[in-house]
Amino acid sequence: MSQILQYVFSGLTTGSIYAVVAIGFNLIYSTTGIINFAQGEFVMLGGMTAVSLSLFMPLPISIMIAVLVVAVCGGVLEIVFFRRLRSHSVLHMIIITIGLSIVIREAALHIWDEKVRSLPYFTGNECSSVKLLGAAISPQVFWVLGAVAVVVAALHCFLRYTLWGKAMRACSSNPIAAALAGINTSNMRTLSFAVSAGIGALAGCMISPISMSRYDMGTGLAIKGFAAAILGGLGNPMAAVFGGLAVGLAEAFSVIRLPAAYKDATAFAILLLALFVRPHGLFGSRAADEAREIAE
């Protein structure tokens, strides 16, 4: 029982990070139609920047600055690379994000190095743990789960109740109608990149004490986050949370039966089966995707 609980918490921790990456994919996808494969690099940049800044300033401030810096980077990338390329097809833009992810990763390798770094634990240290029904859980796990919960709730409120959030949703449901209603769709696209980058960076800081930060951590995260977004159904940020947790739990529990080397293989096999049964994700609908294809 306590062992199962241990697996549940380890699955939820990694799963919640996948969920944040998946939300980032969704935000950018719903305003631009682009799958941004540099999403994992934002997580890496957040962690690495915070680690470097924490040498000079207290931890909370360095995390805040790191999130801001990466959010600005995200916005700038949109302005420099995607704003002027509106005539390109979506696939071309996706390939450009792949190119960007390679360049950012290599830049990080040359700015920092190939060493593994990490932020200190927010409370306690690597040995301290909280006993919960017989399972020993690091306090950092609660930080991660709490922060992700706050991010998801805040984002939900932002999209539902604020003017900018509503404008962003308008862009995703019908860009032309949104533009006719006086919404500056270009700025909304930039905003979606900045917000995705910001929450990705925050996730990178939260996970850094547990799973460390390294220049090449982004690729794996981007793939898992993409899997989570697809599993939930593209264009639905809240379904992405479910998708992320599901991928994380599948990964954690596969270790019980199979060698750890096959951990990813099981997670992806489950994902493939889910896709073959529900080709538009667990919560996606065929109608929504077709409306989107026609709108493009």
Add this chain to the structure above:
Amino acid sequence: MTRRALIPVAVLAAILAGIQLAVSAAGRDYYLTQLIMSAYYAIVVMGLCLVMGYAGQISLGHAAFFAIGGYTSAALTTRNIPAAHDAAWSGVLRSAGLLWARPDLYGETLVTVSPWAAFVLAIALAVLVALLIGWPALRLKGHYLAMGTLGFGLIVYRIVLGTEFLGAADGITGVPPWEIGLGIVISERKAFRVVNYYFAWGLVLLVLLLLLNLVHSRVGRALRSIHGGEQAANAMGVNTAGYKLKAFVLSAALAAAAGCFLTHYNRGIGPSEAGALKSVRYVALVAAGGMANLWGVLFISTLLNFLSLRGFFGTFDHAAFGIILIAIISLTPEGPLAPVGRWLRRGRGPQPGTVRDDDTQG
């Protein structure tokens, strides 16, 4: 295919022969090694071009097919079959050329599958896997298909990386040279370099002709109609599911064949050949070459692979690849060769992308 369409292929063959003569005359034969490797990668990328550019279906799992080809032939030609040493049936198979006995490093006899039989089995396995994965996966659309194929590729990568029989993280080394016949031996030895160069590029030209023929035939028109609008194509009576699957299986077989040849040439294969980054690289090369443009794809893939195999960019190899990719796609979305193609076809009426006269002749 008309005779006029053969002219560019003949010109390319002449250029390739010229490169060999110039390189050998300059005493820089070692350039040929990287050109041979680029040739095999170009076969993978051209096959993927059929699926992506013409049928409009993305596949982020093509490195897996390359690895299936490479690993199957590597494992079958290096792993000893103890049961086959004295058994009567092994003699029959040996004289049929299916099994192969040779001394290993320590002078013991090693009985393995012969390279030809391993090649056939590798292609068969790749085709089988492509059918099994393609049949459900090609029902997926757009980003969902991208994820499905990416997931498949990662599963193959993890299996290769975690299986002791396939050498785990070390990969398989000591793959024997492959005597194809007619004096052609696939081997990295210096004596066979020029032969290998012509063999590899001969294969590329063959695949190029095959694919050019295919895309200008009835099948090619069907594939492009799927790209244009799958529902409309279906309504016109095109069996879209069948054509997509056939294109996918053909490109998987090409990737597996390239994997077999390159593994014999390199004398080994490692797990990184199956990795997601390789698959992404193939997709990026197709996009940079201009998608539905076999010539552009061949050119870009050869150029970039050759430069990075030669270590031209040093430690900035990945970064340079990323920057070149971004530059090519943002500046010339139709592929860098598109302006050249337009210039060559100037004053001849139809523009690329439209149905040309020779299309109707099949």
